[in-house]
Amino acid sequence: MTSTKPLLEVDGLTLRIGASGRTVVNDVSFSVSPGEIVGIVGESGSGKTLAARAVMGFIPPAVRLISGSIRFDGEEVTTMAPKRLRATRGAKVGMVFQEPMTSLNPSMLIGRQLEEGLALHRKLDAAGRRELILDMLRRVGIRDPEGAFNAYPHQYSGGMRQRIMLASVMLLKPALLLADEPTTALDAVVQRDVMELMVDLTKENGTAVLLISHDLGMVARYCSRIVVMCQGDVVEQGRSEDILARPQHSYTRKLLAAMPHREPARELPDTATPLVSVDGLVVDYGGRQGFFRKEQGKRALHGISLSVKPGEVVSVVGGSGSGKTTLGHAIAGLLKPSGGEIRFNGKPIDKSDAAFWDYRLNCQMVFQDPYSSLDPRMTIGELVGEPLRLVKGMGTAEKKARLQEVLGEVGLGDGFAERYPHELSGGQRQRVAIARAIIRRPSFVIADEPVSALDVTVRAQVLELFAELQKKHGFSCLFISHDLGVVEQVSDRVVVMQDGRIVEEGTRDQIFDAPRHDYTRKLLSAVPGLESTQDGGVRLFWRLADAGGATAIANA
């Protein structure tokens, strides 16, 4: 395949931000052959998106092309006339973006949206277009294509919308598909289905794919070649197997090392009484109430029972809509359960004020989004120190010393106390959130997707820090996540949730090595397992590769 003339050739591409003169893409070269799937991997700020978008002249107005050439199908794109460029976009190059919620026009019927491209680039009458669209909708797994034709995007879930988006792009049978983090906003199982569909569809039509992602595991699974980018530079590129097994550049090694990995199971002291136990927890969300109407409520949790022993890390996993976040909020006391009981140290927390207060002081939470969980008007010192306000019998000097100690523990030493959240990076903010959660030395911490908003290498650092602190202070933890890789790394025990119910529960090794429930198997088949090799590389393997697949498409 490499002997044929490449479809896309990017050579020495350099992009700079106009005003500040900062180089965001520096001398980047890569090529894509017809029908080939190439992945660009990098963290945020690596320039991967800009480099890929430049291929179709989609760069923000502030960014300037300094030098380099982009040849698509033998034609120079950088000097192409706008009219010619428009004809090439859409007809020969398709794009799928990250956000399925915003990439389809919400006020336009799906049929109309799909028709738009066809009408523009193909000579067909209305009936012919309709026929093609219905075929394509059927192909991407929409069960009722006729209905979808006359439906609006909001009537579909994120995964379905991404399929529709894919359908609209593939209708034109482009020679190249640019996919910019096409599945990042979706949960693991749906992610795999959409990726598999994309690969099948492009293979059928001989379309080449340029896949942009931060997820090395996913890229390695589907791409024949990988380009690794870091801060505007291509640090390494080559065949996927070579990059994984024998990474040459230190950054690639760092990326590989940051992928979650399993450590031997820990021995926990056997205690009879669990620290926190939840029994038959039911949560209903009330329906919307207006002056004249009252809508039916929705049951989010159907009687959940679980327990966390002292010093244990229990993970709750599940796709979006499984109720895992609701469970976390209910256990944290942020919403009132409609039924069931939460016991802390054997005492029900809602029976007496003293019991609740004891629980309140001992149960803390780390939230998902470090950009929204810190009050923007407070300094880091004020934020982290705030929980101490409610600790009785602690002097000012003692509080100050504790603050210093905790800030040091999370690696935010000198000078950070005076700074404001907006001056910090995402990883640093999450460190602040962790510091705030542990400053009272709680015995129980609920972590709701604490690393899902972070970049790969930062995620690894934060997880390491969290594990270290957990070991040092011995708090129990309820770790809520959709990311099985992370769960595999941190948990002692795993609870799998689906549609507000627990479908499987067991030790980490039981769940990961011998899953019993179908849903667990489906979840597991969507994430890679890792084995380290001697050269500092890794080997990926896919568990239960046959599970899910076809059935997943039918159910999605």
Add this chain to the structure above:
Amino acid sequence: MKLPAPNALVGGTLIGTLGIVAAVSALWTPYDPLRLSFRAKLAAPSAMHWLGTDEFGRDVLSRLMAGAATSVWISLLTVALAVSLGTVIGLFSGYVRGWVDRTIMAFNDALLAFPGILLALGLLAVVGANKYGIILALGIAYAPSVARIVRGTVLSLREREFISASRVMGNSEGFTMARHILPNCIAPLTVLATSMFGWVLLAESSLSFLGLGVPPPAPTWGNMLAGSRPYIGQAVWLGIFPGLCISLTLLGINLLGDALRDKLDPRMRGAR
């Protein structure tokens, strides 16, 4: 020392001058602002009367200085009243939600549907046209827009995770409100309050213009402007100088409001 931002500098100078003039006028004005002098009526600006005299021969400069104190004082108190009233209503409404919120907001929106000046006119008819009547009437008339904005901000803040974090910490609802919600309302409130200062200054002028403001002969910028109308052809300075005072004050307040917002919001610091 670092020079203050240009908007703070210009705004501060304008408002500072205004404050000094208002303060000085209490002790000293070139002439008595109320003294009539029929020999010098409608005199053009000259060395004796820098800004000329009005139809009763009163010195325009002296009246402007005295008027500054009245107008600024009325506007300040009115904005303070509207902002505190509106903030209390908005915070309460946004925080309790449910049917209480819906009822309050329905009432609030009904009030918003009236032009502020019309509402103030109605209220003035009840409380009587004097300085404090104006403050009360305008304060109540402008409170609904504050309540709307505060409620909106509270609703959006409530969904932020740092509010959940505060509750998980064990903070009481009242403390969460005072420590986390109220301070985050300040940025939109400062912007609103400064532009409101302008509206109130104009509204007070309009009321005076309609004859419902501070009763003559006490000078305010509004009634001076109103009184200048019949003489606009022969004594143009009668209208120009009060108008200029109002415009410059508005400019100063807006610039100062911008600067204040930048200063109060940590995210804006060093952004320039």
